[in-house]
Amino acid sequence: MPDILIVTFDAGGNVPLTLRLGRELRRRGNRVRVLDHEAQCTAVAEAGLEFRAYRNSPPWSPHQDHSTWNLATTVLAVMTNPGIGQDLLEVVREDPADLVIIDCMLFDALDAAARAGLRHVALFPTFYGCLDGMFRRGPLGIAARLKGLGPRRLWRQADLALVCSDRDLDPAGRRSHDDHLVWTGAVHDAKRPAVGRTPPRVLVSLSTGGLPGQRRVLQNILDVAEGMDIELVVTTGPAVDPVGLRTPTNATVHRYIPHNEVMPTCSAVVGHGGHGTTFRALAHGLPMLILPMSALTDQRTIGKTVAAVGAGKVLRKTAHPRRIRGALDELLAAESFRTAAATLGARIRATDGASAAADQFLRLIDRR
The missing domain is CATH 3.40.50.2000 (Glycogen Phosphorylase B;)
Structure with a gap:
């Protein structure tokens, strides 16, 4: 052996x-x-x-x-x-x-x-x-x-x-x-493409590491969700304590939920550009909004790559909440993002x- x-x-x-x-x-x-x-x-x-x-x-x-x-x-x-x-x-x-x-x-x-x-x-x-x-x-x-x-x-x-x-x-x-x-x-665990709900479910997951500005970005995303016709599911990871985050009624915040239990019913994912989360989302055929948290990592390049193939959008982590709201609205409304993500997802799942x-x-x- x-x-x-x-x-x-x-x-x-x-x-x-x-x-x-x-x-x-x-x-x-x-x-x-x-x-x-x-x-x-x-x-x-x-x-x-x-x-x-x-x-x-x-x-x-x-x-x-x-x-x-x-x-x-x-x-x-x-x-x-x-x-x-x-x-x-x-x-x-x-x-x-x-x-x-x-x-x-x-x-x-x-x-x-x-x-x-x-x-x-x-x-x-x-x-x-x-x-x-x-x-x-x-x-x-x-x-x-x-x-x-x-x-x-x-x-x-x-x-x-x-x-x-x-x-x-x-x-x-x-x-x-x-x-x-x-x-x-x-390397992923997606078996089939995601099937969305009504209203659209959006998963938010930034880095599990303690990167500068992460809590503020999470709060901006939560603020943006208020008033939107979506269900927001936020996982903070071990580095950010959910206590103290202001959470609208259409959002839930968790320290940890297995993403393979959430992504199959999502319509989009907001992430930081980490390779694991990004490719799990893409394998499910989900378009992405990416806000890279650190210039010392692969996150910026991955965000630009996803945007370049039409499967998502990328913003700076310092983006104003209005820009985050506009990008998320566009991601959920435009058929082109879903089509590009679905095509890419089928290819990723084939391997x-x-x-x-x-x-x-x-x-x-x-x-x-």
């Missing part, structure tokens, strides 16, 4: 994606372990996977209310600190693995795996074009290179760079001719990204 070790951290949408991949590998009879921060122990166990906790990683809690500077420095510490690479090597020395799957942003872990000669995969939970651009031009990539951890070099040293997204939408997908870089399609990823992992083990 092949033994697979997944090395990851909680960066939001990468968690459900990683656990879904782990479950698919486990379903096929493989032993799957997950090396992560202690806070993820319960989620990993509930997915039916074995858990190993970091011993030497810097502290990490994405659900606090981070300033931009604090978020950048904390994420950089997790990406580049040698503790995670040390933990990885200790785990495989104690209990060897046939394959190590490493989140592409854990640079020191990728470096440690390459130096030790471990067969490993760099796993991309979002557009390759987003992360490649961020780390080539952005401050996190520059800081990583100054530490001798250039992202492109580390990704190239992996036996495979696997992108769990749609190649046609990924800005890098259309221009890549690199066999080392493989797209699997999006099982988790199964395609598992095929790639097991092929790599078989080659060995």
Whole structure:
């Protein structure tokens, strides 16, 4: 029975994606372990996977209310600190693995795996074009290179760079001719297109992380809903306490509801441009209004991509409530958005990204 070790951290949408991949590998009879921060122990166990906790990683809690500077420095510490690479090597020395799957942003872990000669995969939970651009031009990539951890070099040293997204939408997908870089399609759980209600149900979900300005944006959206003929369902996530949000009579606010229980009856989704929420919505054929919460992430690029294919609109998070109201009205009224989202949804549902990823992992083990 092949033994697979997944090395990851909680960066939001990468968690459900990683656990879904782990479950698919486990379903096929493989032993799957997950090396992560202690806070993820319960989620990993509930997915039916074995858990190993970091011993030497810097502290990490994405659900606090981070300033931009604090978020950048904390994420950089997790990406580049040698503790995670040390933990990885200790785990495989104690209990060897046939394959190590490493989140592409854990640079020191990728470096440690390459130096030790471990067969490993760099796993991309979002557009390759987003992360490649961020780390080539952005401050996190520059800081990583100054530490001798250039992202492109580390990704190239992996036996495979696997992108769990749609190649046609990924800005890098259309221009890549690199066999080392493989797209699997999006990992999602949509079985069929959403069927809307009357009045239209709209799901609002921003980042699960504590990003600056998030509470204010949620309140703006709630204020906009008052007087609209819609049913608004808001999930705040662990970073925002729903207590204190002013809620109109046509809206409900929850800390958490599984989105796969809500989206099948929605007509639209308001999101932040995170890859996981966006592709789950698109897989259901739902048009989107996207308000990116952070310039340090993939959210702006994903928002622009959705708007460019006609499946949604994108606004700044500082947009006035009147602009949010106008965009949401247009999204619900115009047939073109629904048609574009439905076409894209049918294409996304036609590919099982988790199964395609598992095929790639097991092929790599078989080659060995």
